[in-house]
Amino acid sequence: MASDALLHAKEWSLNDPNPATVAYVKALITKAENGGDQAVQELQCLFPPNNTQRIGFGTAGLRSSMSPGPLGMNDLVVIQTAQGLASYLLHCRQQSKDTNPITAVVGYDHRAHSAFSLSSKQFAMYTKLVFESKGITCTLLDGYVATPILAFAVCNIAASVGIMVTASHNPKQDDGYKVYWKDGCQIRPPVDAEIASAIIEKENLLPWVDYGEQLRTFAKANGGGDCYGLSDPEQTRLIEDAYYQAIRDSGLVVGIDGTSDCQPPSFAYTAMHGVGLPYAKRSFSTFGLPPFLPVPSQQHPDANFTTVPFPNPEEKGALDEAMAFAKEHGCDIVLANDPDADRLGVAEFNKVDGKWTVFTGDQIGSLLGHWLWETIGKNSEQPVAMCASTVSSKIISAMGQTEGFLFEETLTGFKWIGSRALSLQNEGYRVLLGYEEAIGFSCGGIIPDKDGISALGVIATMAHAFYAKGKTLTSHLQEIYLLYGEFCSDNGYFRCDDPAIVKKIMEQMRNGGKYFDRVGTYEVDSVRDLGSPGYDSQAADKKPTLPTSSSSPMITFRFKNGCVAQFRASGTEPKFKYYIELRGQPGENREEVSKRLDTMVKVILEELLHPSENGLITPSSL
Template sequence: MNIEDRYRLWSENPYFDEETRLEVRGITDPQEIEDRFYTDLEFGTGGLRGIIGAGTNRMNKYVIRKVTQGLAECVCDHGPEGMEQGVVIAHDSRRYSPEFALEAALVLAQNGIKVYLFDALRPTPELSFAVRQLKALAGIVITASHNPKTYNGYKVYWEDGGQVPPTKADQILARIEARENWLGIEPMSITEAKQQGLLQIIGEEIDSTYLNRVKSLALHPDLDALKGGKLKIVYTPLHGAGNHLVRRALSELGFSSVSVVREQENPDPDFTTVPYPNPEIPATFELAKQYGRKLNADLLLATDPDSDRLGVALRTHQGDYVQLTGNQIGVVLTYYVLSQKKALGALPDNAAIIKTVASTDLADEVAHYFQARVENVLTGFKFIAEKEKEMEEGGWGTFQFGFEESYGYLAGDFVRDKDAIIASVILAEAALYYQEVEGINFFDVLENIYQKFGYYLDDQESLVLAGKRGKEEMALIMDSFRQEEISQLSGIPVAKIDDYERRVRKDSTTGETYDLQLPRSNVLRYSFVGGGFVMVRPSGTEPKIKFYFSVKADNLTAAKDSLTKVKDEVMNRIAKIRSVIEA
């Protein structure tokens, strides 16, 4: 079908409800018609994500139906046993999330597949846990994570609780693409699904089991119970799914001085108190800082709408609050977990951490200091989960901690995705331990790490390039970088260049090339001599291209100066490339 045929189908065919047909007929801008219908919303390795609205390139119940039908057919390939294992479904607080979750559940039921549907919004990591706990074949979570309010998404998980692996994602995609016709996918009624035993509502029984596992990760539970109330915490769920479980986990461990930001406590699909609900950006902490100053809080915590990412701000010695970067949080938690397990005699000989290639090299140095193995994987937490599974099944490493610079963290073996509830518990305990046992705070811990291993600073820039033209521009930027020989950036020599699209590493000093073992991905990473890097990659979930910067120096001033210069040089290169494209 071409754009005109798709537009006509969606605006006229009675299969689409009246609201959808009216919305489509109301679009008069040819460019918007093209953007909504020139392609299908892309189903990637983890699922799909897009702007809510009518059209094949938007998030709506008909896209949900088509994608779920593709998933259903793959589940049915596993026969009656796989259909009985079933699919677990959760959702966050976004617009249409409950409706999309129910739509997916009833399409699966229509295919004879058992569905476990959460009774209300739940964090994404609990969905991962529930898939494992219930021994389901697959899972779905309706969420757009930290994206703006206009977005929603659909993430697919497989039986190990991790995001669907590439081979299975390809099978699902093949089923989706094989169905040219959008018509004829009808969900079962709720009444019939329940009567046939195909729809089971779940809730507290999963919550309590999950929280017991989360609390088991505490390294100093006696300290938490005895002195947890001394750590004053302000927490905001940013109108999302983390509210009850984060507060309950902390409370049950002994952290009794937790105050919630009331204005951001309840679900709100419009996220009216923040520009957009991403704990990476400073604006999300403005209300929490007001609470912190009033309550003299030690620690501010923020989770995103599906509660898989955690942002942190700390009170300084001067009484103000400074937000930590995702890398700083990851390094401190890596240090805390490894150092405390070693002190307790609980660090195994084959201990390992897993991080992404976009995350700081400082964590590698910390892990090696404690004689722990480091596995670097592609950007995306699903690769961390896949490596953990590989390690577990192969018996060649014992997973201790994993993180990515974009505020995702994980410990334990019962969840296969980043988990802000787990991260909140470990971070609160670490803050309590350093405060009550060592008499220092996280700033002191970071300073000690920097003095020991070097001052690593990092930053990130993004260019939003939306629509068809945006995709073309991103491709041209990546091509331009690949065609240029870059041996240094701002005077810092490049040691090696990793091209994950071509799966080749080039040693800049010798010119030799080596095969990379990680999967193919459109990523370029320039590693500096002595530590640090610059990395370029188009986002897999948003219409933007991302630039990652990490530098190392002997002192903070030199690191800041170096970071500024490297960023300026790279962004100037990008500006020149774009000027040529636009010309």
């Protein structure tokens, strides 16, 4: 096994264009050959004995730690991936006999690993070199860009494909390679699997040309300037201008009331050490909003994420620094983008009790859905639709039933939300909102993907409207619950490193194909299983309407008391997730519903998951 790892590492070093990672691997090889057990172990981790093992091409692309070898994000892996993608695009054109040129657009964030000389920018430059080696025109956006800008750019310049090099909200050691199809939506089946197959074809695993030498030539010719002259500043400016114009054209910009005697809200904003600040500033300007106060310690791109190890506004404690800054400066609301600015977190300070409300993704989605219906949907000449992932709150569904707009549920992930939104648009609907509980929102149909930039402006405009009436976001949310019912949720996860345990738990819930008609004392109304071949007791043919998957199954229990409990394994992390929501009975207040939910969650988790028996680690909140 050790000799296999050594051989693989030596082959890798011959093709890797990065001197820093080559030197690191060669040093490990020398230590291993001289009997260094620790070096042998590290080589076996970096270069698995099975030469076909490599970083998985999962949710819309790649995501892993920046490190040498086929399991990490590094220059050679990116070159191989770009070559596979370029080959796939050329194959598609050949099969379709399309005579239009293939084009690509690439963006990148600030991720970097200084010791290995790896960075999102370098990965983006190599991607451009790969595409252009095959005659594919590739626009490399200039400077750090937010993911929504890249998604918008795909359609704006009619590109065949878009690549965003980012690890979004992952820890600092990670980077990623996110692929968008020509419709501006993340790739989905069967395209994703076909690209993955193209990447591992032998001719795509070996560099077609010496890209390292090409990059050094560009660097020398351009004096080492930013991106060595490979990026296009003018095209980037035009795309960004068009994006903000699309916001203005969408109907999202409704203005603010400057005549009220009530104190308007003030905002603190954190970019979470990411790229969001200039985009957030321009969003506020586009929406006609007074400037916010940026959190100084987190406003600039910082690859080390100095003040927050998990730069996800959802994570417990992630907003602490921003909230402390906001309180010190008298700000009412904290707005937070994750590092690539596709997600949005919101928190509001209660000046009466001195406490913060950190809104969940479902709560933000509820506020956005109601606001977009009231400001745009009610007077729309087109039929209106909204979408949410199946693990998100059912309150938008209840809203749609009451107000008369279409609501559609999708699989988890914005590739499904975005693709369904595009389909609904083609059917003549005005899709005002797509959202997932993991603080991802698409407002007004600007892009079929998460967009924390436009959502930021919508939330801030909404807050101005409520504060002008002497209300807050929190008090208005309670009014929404009074209109459509109290919806209380408990979303969380158990850490689970063994896929076999996940499979065992799923089989336990299936109960030999009989499922359960009761969990504890709670009667089950229906069950949906999105594993293969799939099952839904509500359907006449017992087949679910949503796609099924043997590799990423999800089971949903709908209870007769209005509770919905859903279970799935994460596709990117060692987590087994649960999403449990209870809709209150008429006349119940939120505390009553929340207490009933707490009691029910304990029973459901114990009876269906058997945590201690299956070795699940203490649950954490999502």
